[in-house]
Amino acid sequence: EAPGPLRGWRALVTSGPTHEPIDPVRYIANRSSGKQGHAIAGALARLGASVTLVSGPTREPDPDGVAMVHVESARDMLAACQDALPVDVAVCAAAVADWRVRAMSSQKLKKEGGQLPALELAENPDILATLSRPGRMRPGLVVGFAAETEKVVAHARAKLARKGCDWIVANDVSPSSGTFGGTSNTVHLLRGDTLEDWPPLSKEEVAQRLAAAIADHLVGTGAE
């Protein structure tokens, strides 16, 4: 643990995509680099927090000073998150696949034979909503992400209510925002009813600002 305002505080971060197996060689996934989630985990660790980073498969190096848990599927990600509890703050930045294949084939599906495979899907658990449920193990602060292309703030407000989390980082991914494929990220931080518009920032800067806001909320550092 680094010395810092979050020394002694525990954080959980999810990052990256999940991979949902179709058969031993194929999977369903979301596109996600894991850059934002990994940067948040690193920023919280630099402020002194004990960080568990639960990540799906990414090309990102493990951030310094965090306890890594590498997972593949949404169900594994949820189990790893629950194993990491209790924590003071959870930040769900992973791009979790909404569906998995109901019954994974234990053998590679063959294209010979003329018949197309039919994939029956099942709904994956919502990790953010599950962690946000009231109860003894609920983190004191639960932060989710919302990537929107339009009505960014209205959709983020609805998502905050639906998921039961405390804060939403709403990400403007409309073509005009330049977020996709670009280095800068235009986000709005919604804390309950309070909305803050952030200027275009790098993912690293978004992570630092979010970590500072979390530290300020938990320990009142005034560092924001």
Ligand code: C5P
């Ligand atoms: O519902 P939607 O995917 O737009 O919500 C995004 C937020 O919910 C992100 O914080 C994401 O990490 C989280 N999420 C989750 N588990 C899911 C789906 C989304 O934790 N199955």
